[in-house]
Amino acid sequence: MRVEQLPVQTNTGNYNVYIGKGLRHQVETYLPKQYNQVFIITDSHIANMYLNDVVDSFSSEVKVSTYTVPAGENSKQMDWFHECHTYAIESGLERSDLIVALGGGVVGDLAGFVAATYMRGVDYIQVPTTILAHDSSVGGKVAINHPQGKNMIGSFHQPQAVIYDTETLDTLPGTEWRSGMAEVIKHALIADEEMLEQCFDLPSFDAISNETIADLLKKGIHIKASIVQEDEKEKGVRRYLNLGHTLGHAIEAESGYSSITHGEAVAIGIDFALFLSAKQFPEANLPNEAFRKWLEKHNYPLSSKLEEYNLDALMEKIKKDKKNNHQQIRIVLLSSIGEPTLVPYSEQSLMAELIEFRNEVRNS
Numbered sequence: 119m120r121v122e123q124l125p126v127q128t129n130t131g132n133y134n135v136y137i138g139k140g141l142r143h144q145v146e147t148y149l150p151k152q153y154n155q156v157f158i159i160t161d162s163h164i165a166n167m168y169l170n171d172v173v174d175s176f177s178s179e180v181k182v183s184t185y186t187v188p189a190g191e192n193s194k195q196m197d198w199f200h201e202c203h204t205y206a207i208e209s210g211l212e213r214s215d216l217i218v219a220l221g222g223g224v225v226g227d228l229a230g231f232v233a234a235t236y237m238r239g240v241d242y243i244q245v246p247t248t249i250l251a252h253d254s255s256v257g258g259k260v261a262i263n264h265p266q267g268k269n270m271i272g273s274f275h276q277p278q279a280v281i282y283d284t285e286t287l288d289t290l291p292g293t294e295w296r297s298g299m300a301e302v303i304k305h306a307l308i309a310d311e312e313m314l315e316q317c318f319d320l321p322s323f324d325a326i327s328n329e330t331i332a333d334l335l336k337k338g339i340h341i342k343a344s345i346v347q348e349d350e351k352e353k354g355v356r357r358y359l360n361l362g363h364t365l366g367h368a369i370e371a372e373s374g375y376s377s378i379t380h381g382e383a384v385a386i387g388i389d390f391a392l393f394l395s396a397k398q399f400p401e402a403n404l405p406n407e408a409f410r411k412w413l414e415k416h417n418y419p420l421s422s423k424l425e426e427y428n429l430d431a432l433m434e435k436i437k438k439d440k441k442n443n444h445q446q447i448r449i450v451l452l453s454s455i456g457e458p459t460l461v462p463y464s465e466q467s468l469m470a471e472l473i474e475f476r477n478e479v480r481n482s
């Protein structure tokens with residue numbers, strides 16, 4: 119079995135992303151140092167499938183405790199964050215110990231934020247189990263949601279390692295493939311035209327070979343790591359990783375973090391960003407038609423979802439987006455494939471665009 123190692127170097131820490139089959143059985147082997155105690159945070163779906171494997175991967179000298187939150191985005195909130203802290207204290211977790219985030223982006227963001235704050239910060243590792251987590255496990259953004267906005271309470275806290283067992287993807291449901299592939303194609307759109315063509319040419323997600331998905335995940339991780347290395351705390355180019363997220367996050371918050379996945383919401387947001395990009399950069403050769411076809415081919419919700427939301431309510435959420443500056447809304451657009459840029463909009467002009475976009479989707 120081939121294990122690949124992708125380095126990530128940031129101002130606050132360097133670490134490796136290990137990617138290969140069966141790595142959940144060897145988690146301890148890939149840790150950069152020894153820990154006396156580890157505290158594994160996971161969710162109720164993953165606990166049934168992979169928790170025992172990860173627990174068993176530690177030698178008997180290491181004390182292992184585990185905590186399981188309900189599966190789903192609603193665990194990325196204050197009550198569960200507090201519960202994790204309570205259980206960590208009761209388990210006797212010390213400052214020199216390790217937190218393990220075993221799961222998708224929800225567990226990764228929650229457990230990462232627990233690690234960033236427990237005793238003012240302890241080490242943690244990411245053990246991702248979803249396609250989407252090729253994005254969330256790298257780069258150190260950790261957070262929980264607020265009813266008024268996505269990831270509103272959080273920190274930057276880099277993991278000590280990312281140990282990505284691609285075998286776990288065998289059990290991932292179709293909806294979660296769809297969610298994760300939206301972040302894969304996002305990485306392609308902002309940085310790699312060849313990868314974008316590869317995404318457009320994919321067969322249905324359940325027919326993608328192990329080699330192809332591993333290749334796409336590595337390309338996505340490489341793009342993400344390069345951007346994070348240049349701008350760890352999102353003062354500049356890291357904002358480009360937010361392509362599709364201005365509208366995407368507003369949709370998620372409006373849905374009460376329940377009826378749509380992160381990636382599906384981001385996919386709608388990317389479609390909107392491409393719509394705006396074509397107007398801002400009329401000379402550019404943008405893949406709007408190909409992207410829309412890709413959404414249709416893979417059954418992403420678009421028109422049905424857009425009809426569900428009140429545009430004024432979405433705008434209220436957009437006005438709280440973290441990229442905004444001096445009350446000005448700023449959206450990531452593409453001036454061409456691989457050339458993202460941040461474009462300011464007034465509330466009025468963006469509302470006019472949202473209305474036009476919804477009409478365009480209705481008529482398409």
Ligand SMILES: NC(=O)c1ccc[n+]([C@@H]2O[C@H](COP(=O)([O-])OP(=O)(O)OC[C@H]3O[C@@H](n4cnc5c(N)ncnc54)[C@H](O)[C@@H]3O)[C@@H](O)[C@H]2O)c1
Pocket residue numbers: 161162163164167189190191194221222223224225227247248249250251253254255256257258259260269286287288289290291294297298301379380381
């Ligand atoms: N920190 C970042 O940089 C970053 C980047 C992208 C997304 N995110 C965040 O990630 C979250 C979404 O992550 P996600 O899409 O992984 O969702 P998730 O963690 O909720 O996982 C999706 C679902 O799949 C289940 N699951 C996970 N792995 C499985 C497996 N191998 N087999 C079967 N079922 C499995 C989970 O139990 C859950 O029900 C959002 O909160 C988003 O904001 C963070």
Ligand SMILES: O=C(O)C(=O)C[C@@H](O)[C@H](O)[C@H](O)COP(=O)(O)O
Pocket residue numbers: 253257259268269301352356357359360363440
């Ligand atoms: O890592 C980043 O930076 C990203 O923007 C990646 C996004 O895919 C991810 O959803 C992230 O959590 C969004 O961060 P936020 O700061 O917009 O909440």
Ligand SMILES: [Zn+2]
Pocket residue numbers: 253301363380384
């Ligand atoms: Zn995202």
